[in-house]
Amino acid sequence: MQHEREAHVFIFPLPVQGPVNCMLKLAEILSINQIKVTFLNTDYIHQRLITHTDAPIRFRNYPDFCFRTVPDGLPEENPRTSTEIGNLLESMDASAAPIFREMLLTAETPVTCLIADGVFAFATDVAAEIGVPLLYFDTVSPCGFWTLLCLPKLIQAGEVPFKDGNLDEMITNVPGMEGIIRRRDLPSFCRTNDINDRRIRLILREAEHIPLAQGLIFNTFNNLEAPILAQIRTICPNIYAIGPLHAHLKSREARPATSNSIWEEDRSCISWLDKQPSKSVVYVSIGSLAVMTKDQMCEIWHGLVNSGVRFLWVRRPGSVPGCSDETEILSPDQDVTRGTEERGCIVRWAPQEEVLAHPAVGGFLTHSGWNSTLESMVEGKPMICRPYFLDQHVNSRYVEAVWKVGLDMKDSCDRAVVEKMVREVMESRKDEFLEVAEEVAESARAAVSPGGSSFADMDLLIEEIKTMKIAIK
Numbered sequence: 493m494q495h496e497r498e499a500h501v502f503i504f505p506l507p508v509q510g511p512v513n514c515m516l517k518l519a520e521i522l523s524i525n526q527i528k529v530t531f532l533n534t535d536y537i538h539q540r541l542i543t544h545t546d547a548p549i550r551f552r553n554y555p556d557f558c559f560r561t562v563p564d565g566l567p568e569e570n571p572r573t574s575t576e577i578g579n580l581l582e583s584m585d586a587s588a589a590p591i592f593r594e595m596l597l598t599a600e601t602p603v604t605c606l607i608a609d610g611v612f613a614f615a616t617d618v619a620a621e622i623g624v625p626l627l628y629f630d631t632v633s634p635c636g637f638w639t640l641l642c643l644p645k646l647i648q649a650g651e652v653p654f655k656d657g658n659l660d661e662m663i664t665n666v667p668g669m670e671g672i673i674r675r676r677d678l679p680s681f682c683r684t685n686d687i688n689d690r691r692i693r694l695i696l697r698e699a700e701h702i703p704l705a706q707g708l709i710f711n712t713f714n715n716l717e718a719p720i721l722a723q724i725r726t727i728c729p730n731i732y733a734i735g736p737l738h739a740h741l742k743s744r745e746a747r748p749a750t751s752n753s754i755w756e757e758d759r760s761c762i763s764w765l766d767k768q769p770s771k772s773v774v775y776v777s778i779g780s781l782a783v784m785t786k787d788q789m790c791e792i793w794h795g796l797v798n799s800g801v802r803f804l805w806v807r808r809p810g811s812v813p814g815c816s817d818e819t820e821i822l823s824p825d826q827d828v829t830r831g832t833e834e835r836g837c838i839v840r841w842a843p844q845e846e847v848l849a850h851p852a853v854g855g856f857l858t859h860s861g862w863n864s865t866l867e868s869m870v871e872g873k874p875m876i877c878r879p880y881f882l883d884q885h886v887n888s889r890y891v892e893a894v895w896k897v898g899l900d901m902k903d904s905c906d907r908a909v910v911e912k913m914v915r916e917v918m919e920s921r922k923d924e925f926l927e928v929a930e931e932v933a934e935s936a937r938a939a940v941s942p943g944g945s946s947f948a949d950m951d952l953l954i955e956e957i958k959t960m961k962i963a964i965k
């Protein structure tokens with residue numbers, strides 16, 4: 493009698509906070525549904541998860557789940573901020589890819605499905621070698637991802653590199669985004685004059701590999717991005733839109749948020765929020781990779797204090813290069829110090845999902861990372877967007893111009909602009925933004941509830957993984 497093969501999914505995220513967080517949520521949903529999962533972390537990320545979260549303990553509840561680790565190839569003391577992403581990817585190609593291949597070839601329970609970050613081009617060859625379907629999971633926004641997929645077309649049409657310095661020129665070669673995005677809304681590396689730029693080469697390689705996958709997983713929901721998903725289907729028809737994943741896990745498990753933070757969460761900010769009036773606080777964070785200069789930090793600081801609005805500000809260690817302690821006050825003027833003492837709270841890292849869900853929070857000054865954007869949407873919190881890189885420039889444009897749940901502050905970091913936008917979102921246009929944000933939140937929550945589009949796509953993904961129905965091209 494022939495043995496039935498056991499479904500075994502091997503998951504390999506980009507070793508960065510947002511993607512790891514996102515893929516762990518997916519891994520947990522698969523595990524709850526009795527699918528065997530092997531989750532591959534870099535040593536750096538895994539060590540931080542062990543130190544700062546209960547994730548490794550939590551996952552022991554799933555007997556068929558296991559973590560494996562690979563080196564990322566960078567020295568321990570090397571920063572893993574945005575400026576190092578190129579080095580990290582190159583070093584992963586050299587050091588992690590061969591180990592990853594070996595693990596798959598020698599897995600005790602044969603792997604039946606591979607889920608990897610879209611940037612890992614090497615995954616296509618390995619999946620083909622072991623004869624299993626590959627699903628790329630790009631944890632960036634589909635709208636941002638679509639601009640990346642269109643990069644070859646943009647270059648061919650002569651829209652990238654830009655012909656002149658006019659960043660307000662509309663982009664015409666991203667189907668579905670006509671009349672929406674300008675040059676300034678494309679991922680920031682498109683501003684280069686050098687077509688051989690390392691980031692451009694990486695994206696072109698990714699755009700070549702994506703259509704080779706058997707399917708694509710996205711952390712989004714149909715109501716939010718249906719037109720974009722339709723465009724992406726022209727490249728890869730098999731799409732699972734299963735987001736917002738953090739809310740999806742909560743909906744299936746009926747339990748509060750769990751932490752996958754790779755920094756220690758400072759919970760004192762929750763007690764501080766408990767003492768603030770309803771919707772009075774603007775939450776400020778630039779995510780896990782973005783950095784800023786001391787001057788930019790100072791401008792934001794003055795803008796926040798001058799707005800007169802209460803604020804909770806995450807200053808992640810390492811986010812201001814050259815500054816040893818970001819929570820320390822940097823030669824402030826006295827008004828700023830006083831304003832901060834009266835109305836501000838500064839921490840190194842916060843339990844963000846909980847912060848955004850807190851009734852005292854009324855808005856989010858964000859770098860527009862995709863997880864942050866979705867977390868804000870689910871809680872109905874309007875955004876002020878100051879994108880830093882990658883999909884964030886597209887996300888912030890969509891927040892303002894398409895979804896209408898906030899303002900886009902890109903390319904400006906002036907205290908007067910910060911003050912004006914914070915006042916607009918938190919005071920003068922507060923009701924208007926809150927109303928739309930609540931509609932989006934309801935739609936997001938419906939998507940991940942039984943009967944919703946993301947719930948159905950997740951059921952389909954689970955079913956197809958279990959029955960091994962995903963066809964290999």
Ligand code: UDX
Pocket residue numbers: 508509510511513631632633753777778779780781782806840841842843844845860861862863864865867881882883884
């Ligand atoms: C990266 C890219 O920067 C982003 O453009 C892309 O969309 C995803 O990968 P990152 O900087 O990690 O994202 O931002 P984001 O996607 O927003 O994820 C940050 C995560 O860290 C969120 O899940 C957020 O809840 C968490 N976080 C952030 C905390 O838990 N505490 C904090 O204080 C700040």
